[in-house]
Amino acid sequence: xxxxxxxxxxxxxxxxxxxxxxxxxxxxxxxxxxxxxxxxxxxxxxxxxxxxxxxxxxxxxxxxxxxxxxxxxxxxxxxxxxxxxxxxxxxxxxxxxxxxxxxxxxxxxxxxxxxxxxxxxxxxxxxxxxxxxxxxxxxxxxxxxxxxxxxxxxxxxxxxxxxxxxxxxxxxxxxxxxxxxxxxxxxxxxxxxxxxxxxxxxxxxxxxxxxxxxxxxxxxxxxxxxxxxxxxxxxxxxxxxxxxxxxxxxxxxxxxxxxxxxxxxxxxxxxxxxxxxxxxxxxxxxxxxxxxxxxxxxxxxxxxxxxxxxxxxxxxxxxxxxxxxxxxxxxxxxxxxxxxxxxxxxxxxxxxxxxxxxxxxxxxxxxxxxxxxxxxxxxxxxxxxxxxxxxxxxxxxxxxxxxxxxxxxxxxxxxxxxxxxxxxxxxxxxxxxxxxxxxxxxxxxxxxxxxxxxxxxxxxxxxxxxxxxxxxxxxxxxxxxxxxxxxxxxxxxxxxxxxxxxxxxxxxxxxxxxxxxxxxxxxxxxxxxxxxxxxxxxxxxxxxxxxxxxxxxxxxxxxxxxxxxxxxxxxxxxxxxxxxxxxxxxxxxxxxxxxxxxxxxxxxxxxxxxxxxxxxxxxxxxxxxxxxxxxxxxxxxxxxxxxxxxxxxxxxxxxxxxxxxxxxx
Amino acid sequence: xxxxxxxxxxxxxxxxxxxxxxxxxxxxxxxxxxxxxxxxxxxxxxxxxxxxxxxxxxxxxxxxxxxxxxxxxxxxxxxxxxxxxxxxxxxxxxxxxxxxxxxxxxxxxxxxxxxxxxxxxxxxxxxxxxxxxxxxxxxxxxxxxxxxxxxxxxxxxxxxxxxxxxxxxxxxxxxxxxxxxxxxxxxxxxxxxxxxxxxxxx
Amino acid sequence: xxxxxxxxxxxxxxxxxxxxxxxxxxxxxxxxxxxxxxxxxxxxxxxxxxxxxxxxxxxxxxxxxxxxxxxxxxxxxxxxxxxxxxxxxxxxxxxxxxxxxxxxxxxxxxxxxxxxx
Numbered sequence: 012x013x014x015x016x017x018x019x020x021x022x023x024x025x026x027x028x029x030x031x032x033x034x035x036x037x038x039x040x041x042x043x044x045x046x047x048x049x050x051x052x053x054x055x056x057x058x059x060x061x062x063x064x065x066x067x068x069x070x071x072x073x074x075x076x077x078x079x080x081x082x083x084x085x086x087x088x089x090x091x092x093x094x095x096x097x098x099x100x101x102x103x104x105x106x107x108x109x110x111x112x113x114x115x116x117x118x119x120x121x122x123x124x125x126x127x128x129x130x131x132x133x134x135x136x137x138x139x140x141x142x143x144x145x146x147x148x149x150x151x152x153x154x155x156x157x158x159x160x161x162x163x164x165x166x167x168x169x170x171x172x173x174x175x176x177x178x179x180x181x182x183x184x185x186x187x188x189x190x191x192x193x194x195x196x197x198x199x200x201x202x203x204x205x206x207x208x209x210x211x212x213x214x215x216x217x218x219x220x221x222x223x224x225x226x227x228x229x230x231x232x233x234x235x236x237x238x239x240x241x242x243x244x245x246x247x248x249x250x251x252x253x254x255x256x257x258x259x260x261x262x263x264x265x266x267x268x269x270x271x272x273x274x275x276x277x278x279x280x281x282x283x284x285x286x287x288x289x290x291x292x293x294x295x296x297x298x299x300x301x302x303x304x305x306x307x308x309x310x311x312x313x314x315x316x317x318x319x320x321x322x323x324x325x326x327x328x329x330x331x332x333x334x335x336x337x338x339x340x341x342x343x344x345x346x347x348x349x350x351x352x353x354x355x356x357x358x359x360x361x362x363x364x365x366x367x368x369x370x371x372x373x374x375x376x377x378x379x380x381x382x383x384x385x386x387x388x389x390x391x392x393x394x395x396x397x398x399x400x401x402x403x404x405x406x407x408x409x410x411x412x413x414x415x416x417x418x419x420x421x422x423x424x425x426x427x428x429x430x431x432x433x434x435x436x437x438x439x440x441x442x443x444x445x446x447x448x449x450x451x452x453x454x455x456x457x458x459x460x461x462x463x464x465x466x467x468x469x470x471x472x473x474x475x476x477x478x479x480x481x482x483x484x485x486x487x488x489x490x491x492x493x494x495x496x497x498x499x500x501x502x503x504x505x506x507x508x509x510x511x512x513x514x515x516x517x518x519x520x521x522x523x524x525x526x527x528x529x530x531x532x533x534x535x536x537x538x539x540x541x542x543x544x545x546x547x548x549x550x551x552x553x554x555x556x557x558x559x560x561x562x563x564x565x566x567x568x569x570x571x572x573x574x575x576x577x578x579x580x581x582x583x584x585x586x587x588x589x590x591x592x593x594x595x596x597x598x599x600x601x602x603x604x605x606x607x608x609x610x611x612x613x614x615x616x617x618x619x620x621x622x623x624x625x626x627x628x629x630x631x632x633x634x635x636x637x638x639x640x641x642x643x644x645x646x647x648x649x650x651x652x653x654x655x656x657x658x659x660x661x662x663x664x665x666x667x668x669x670x671x672x673x674x675x676x
Numbered sequence: 677x678x679x680x681x682x683x684x685x686x687x688x689x690x691x692x693x694x695x696x697x698x699x700x701x702x703x704x705x706x707x708x709x710x711x712x713x714x715x716x717x718x719x720x721x722x723x724x725x726x727x728x729x730x731x732x733x734x735x736x737x738x739x740x741x742x743x744x745x746x747x748x749x750x751x752x753x754x755x756x757x758x759x760x761x762x763x764x765x766x767x768x769x770x771x772x773x774x775x776x777x778x779x780x781x782x783x784x785x786x787x788x789x790x791x792x793x794x795x796x797x798x799x800x801x802x803x804x805x806x807x808x809x810x811x812x813x814x815x816x817x818x819x820x821x822x823x824x825x826x827x828x829x830x831x832x833x834x835x836x837x838x839x840x841x842x843x844x845x846x847x848x849x850x851x852x853x854x855x856x857x858x859x860x861x862x863x864x865x866x867x868x869x870x871x872x873x874x875x876x877x878x
Numbered sequence: 879x880x881x882x883x884x885x886x887x888x889x890x891x892x893x894x895x896x897x898x899x900x901x902x903x904x905x906x907x908x909x910x911x912x913x914x915x916x917x918x919x920x921x922x923x924x925x926x927x928x929x930x931x932x933x934x935x936x937x938x939x940x941x942x943x944x945x946x947x948x949x950x951x952x953x954x955x956x957x958x959x960x961x962x963x964x965x966x967x968x969x970x971x972x973x974x975x976x977x978x979x980x981x982x983x984x985x986x987x988x989x990x991x992x993x994x995x
Contacts, residue, residue, distance in 0.1 A: 242975055
């Protein structure tokens, strides 16, 4: 359940760490109560810690997916590549895409959403904190489970879109695809749990006065994304179940000799898959919409248009999926319909590009690293969007499909869009989360290496595609490389060099992170003079986020608390962040209860891969896993969200762990 | 700090929400909205494949409409008893709540028992899981539904236990209402399945 | 959409709801007798549906069946699940999922020329 607020005045006590004895569930397991140390991370239900862990996990998988990409590019850098054989190459591009989409971009967006949504809406946590923790651990266990296949006979090798019947037991006999399908089911459950949680949070837990049209734009985009997840994840769930049943239990869903139609898989996958790409990019659009106004010293241009175009993208995105199937034999009527809807969806995206550009126009631009990444997104995503428009023209797509031209498009929108937006978010919000500023000097190098590298890698792929290089091609020879100097061979080499340039940029980012962690310089409370409520907190925010739940009177509420309109219409600063925060502390709520840590989310999340492993290897193990899930579900359901009052001992002067924060007098 | 009223979650309805709507109820409706996509996918798969019987039996050869009609009726009535349970809970009538929850669970179990009987009968008539596309889709769709009913029965039994114990985190009536929503959803899915799968001949 | 949130608040509306006065059901529930009546109607419609299996409805068969199914569906959702009496937001959440499901899956089946039989 949600946070309990008490505004009735109590006798104020000095700030004290109150020792808590654990309550017990089933009379057996005591409730965890640690406030420091690794236990406080493992059993936490605090959205901020969960957000950080999502981010760390996502970063790990980013590096993993990046290494997979580098191996691919090494294989294709020269003719007759000997780095990867055909079989391993198939696994490599399958896992590269799967990792980047499901284990990097989605969890990283979840990291930002989990950390910042409660702060942006003036709440103290999400609606279902333990469900939140469960989502995190399910993501991590699912991601690990997926990758176990590398060590157990080979990873999935059917491409991230896993078309049937190639993905069936006849053509893919190793267990790789089983690990893939079941691993994605687990991460899908995590996404669904997160979606329900964040929708309820955003609709139900906004601070007083925060109507939906005063919601910070990142939170708005996140809301659209959660609805997309809510409705799209079940579709891939069906597809993955059908695949698993075919592979493991003898069903005939994709058995062409039994009369099956392979297009069934394609439809189910892409009905999920197309909303999925908006799930990937909309959070970054939200981040950019936050960053650009701050560093242009202007409000976001056309806030309602940005909101409605985001919602429109989410809505129309459901009507375009078969543009991934133009060459599959759908027939001219279907192709024509989907071609038109695909052209339609360029419109709301274009609206956003216009609004961002007009936000910059006439602003007093401050080119921090965060700002650079956001501006780069506008440029590079537009390029990706333009190639996307060429795909919408179905006859043209017939030439482009399954070539590197598509690979170019998808990387421009995903790397140039989703990834650059996330990096913009890192540089923007790092001081708030970690209390320190990432180095701008290293950041500039990070930025240019990534952007130049990205264009070197994916720019030539447009040419490669039009020159005829198909996707999923594991090797090329001089004889087939074409005539002239600027042939397949040349552009493949350029592309591979670009990949390593990207890698060096990412390496610099990691170095930046480590150096910042080691440096002692704390960041100011409001280094960028920002506009939204998450900046009206300490660095990092206190466990309960806000001493006083703010009452919201404006969009960009924090900005309006710092600035008032002066005589000549210009904005005059009347308060600094530090002054506002001191006022809040003095008026702090007297009695704040936060939800208590819990074991059960972790246990529940561990039951899932056990069950999945059993489905592949041994049904008794699956049954055992089922019991773990049942046991943990009971534990979770019967446990109160906040540990009982009777668990609190009076304060002693021993070194204590705390479950309650009592604000200072 | 020792304000007892503060911790009485069980009695008053939990939280300050900006809308006045319960978090838990909104969460359940969102979940049910997403389940429409899940069952929609399974039903569509069935509709695509229902006529593809290969060498195996056709739907009309195995379906026993009178039998399934009775079990459909049983499930429908379990929705009524569920609503009566929620009604009792709102009136704080623990005995009534326990009674109706138990009856609902029993009716649900009867339905599942009927499904199990039906599956074994079909299997003995030659319709296995892998016999044909019709077989695979039929068992998957109705199996998923059956699993949902079973999970519902487990939750109902747990609720009975919790109501007996007397304490429950959150509002008792609301929790029972929430499980009730899940149960009714499972019923309406069956309304669709029964009509589309059983009553429309191939 | 905000108006669905604030319909039951008396003043300009953007204030915190007091926890103590909030009740779980915002609508007027039906009486037990009312629920039994709904169940009876549902039973009768079910019987009618089953009768289509035995009685020849001619070309009316499919529309009649689908309409009866839809009526039962909506009745359970509106009355047993209380959606008719609750905040419209719940209806929006549920029906958007339902309509989306019907929409995308019908479109997919249409590409298989399913509706041309």
